[in-house]
Amino acid sequence: MPHTELARAKINLALHVLGRRPDGYHELDSIVAFAGIADRLTFERADDWSLDIAGPFAAGLGGAPDNLVLKAARGFAQTFADEARYRITLEKHLPVASGIGGGSADAAATLRALRTLSAENIDSGKLSALAASLGADVPVCLVGRSCRMRGIGERIDLLNDLTPMPAVLVNPRREVATAQVFAKLALKPGDKVFAGLEEGADPASCRNDLSPPALAVAPVIGEVIAALQNRAGLRFARMSGSGATCFGIFASTAVAEAAARDIAAAYPGWWVMPTVIG
Numbered sequence: 001m002p003h004t005e006l007a008r009a010k011i012n013l014a015l016h017v018l019g020r021r022p023d024g025y026h027e028l029d030s031i032v033a034f035a036g037i038a039d040r041l042t043f044e045r046a047d048d049w050s051l052d053i054a055g056p057f058a059a060g061l062g063g064a065p066d067n068l069v070l071k072a073a074r075g076f077a078q079t080f081a082d083e084a085r086y087r088i089t090l091e092k093h094l095p096v097a098s099g100i101g102g103g104s105a106d107a108a109a110t111l112r113a114l115r116t117l118s119a120e121n122i123d124s125g126k127l128s129a130l131a132a133s134l135g136a137d138v139p140v141c142l143v144g145r146s147c148r149m150r151g152i153g154e155r156i157d158l159l160n161d162l163t164p165m166p167a168v169l170v171n172p173r174r175e176v177a178t179a180q181v182f183a184k185l186a187l188k189p190g191d192k193v194f195a196g197l198e199e200g201a202d203p204a205s206c207r208n209d210l211s212p213p214a215l216a217v218a219p220v221i222g223e224v225i226a227a228l229q230n231r232a233g234l235r236f237a238r239m240s241g242s243g244a245t246c247f248g249i250f251a252s253t254a255v256a257e258a259a260a261r262d263i264a265a266a267y268p269g270w271w272v273m274p275t276v277i278g
């Protein structure tokens with residue numbers, strides 16, 4: 001039986017940018033949770049690595065060698081001197097370059113699967129360092145639970161009091177490059193701009209500091225937020241990560257599903273997904 005691992009969508013319920021480090025990366029303070037919708041990976045023993053990509057968003061991905069799944073797999077084999085090889089299949093259900101960390105979630109799911117399948121005792125510090133080397137969002141996706149994420153993504157504190165929230169994810173099918181959005185903030189290395197989140201902050205009263213630069217890159221994000229706003233039962237709507245996916249948090253599953261049906265009918269080209277976050 002092949003081993004299966006889910007790579008759930010990462011949602012930044014809040015994302016405050018505190019400043020820019022001398023090395024150019026941005027210091028963040030973010031409340032991160034995970035949605036029910038996920039990519040699905042399977043692993044079968046083989047003589048060498050291979051990756052087959054299927055599913056609704058397979059076409060959005062380039063050649064397999066650049067895929068974060070294979071980078072994570074090869075990184076794991078090298079770091080832990082593990083000689084096992086796998087035929088990996090990736091069912092891509094999450095839109096690519098969309099602020100919900102699909103590639104990071106896939107890389108993290110690969111690391112979790114290989115840790116489970118390995119005969120060795122895997123050192124968690126080394127695994128976290130490998131995750132961070134693959135991308136700023138990979139450590140939080142490796143943890144895969146609601147948490148407060150700080151630094152550039154390496155400092156993670158679990159949040160145990162976030163109850164599951166009915167939600168709708170909406171993506172206008174416009175890819176947005178993360179580096180371009182951070183660049184539009186126009187911070188200089190060493191700049192400090194905002195204070196961090198308050199302890200125990202309610203995500204509803206927080207913000208995403210990447211929304212204004214993302215809107216400048218992809219104005220359609222304004223339409224996505226407008227489509228979510230003023231829906232019956234909406235608690236709040238916001239963009240996730242560097243966009244363009246936005247989420248609405250709703251009072252119940254029934255109102256979330258009704259909103260998803262209405263938005264999907266009004267915008268047939270968009271990806272609209274009722275789900276639960278947290």
Ligand SMILES: C[C@@](CO)(OP(=O)(O)O)[C@H](O)COP(=O)(O)OP(=O)(O)OC[C@H]1O[C@@H](n2ccc(N)nc2=O)[C@H](O)[C@@H]1O
Pocket residue numbers: 012015024025026027028030098099100101102104134135136137138151152153178179182240241242243
């Ligand atoms: C913005 C966030 C919020 O969770 O999510 P996404 O929009 O990607 O989902 C993440 O910080 C994205 O993490 P990730 O997508 O893994 O970023 P990386 O591949 O490491 O970096 C892509 C580029 O983004 C910029 N970058 C990323 C993270 C960070 N804290 N500061 C940055 O300045 C850098 O220009 C970097 O070259």
Ligand SMILES: Nc1ncnc2c1ncn2[C@@H]1O[C@H](COP(=O)(O)OP(=O)(O)O)[C@@H](O)[C@H]1O
Pocket residue numbers: 061062066067068069095096097098099100101102103104105106107137176178241242243
């Ligand atoms: N398995 C993967 N899934 C998605 N994107 C991937 C993957 N492997 C590599 N990438 C590359 O990573 C980039 C960022 O993708 P993704 O993680 O989906 O963005 P975001 O974090 O903004 O949602 C894409 O442009 C894509 O080419």
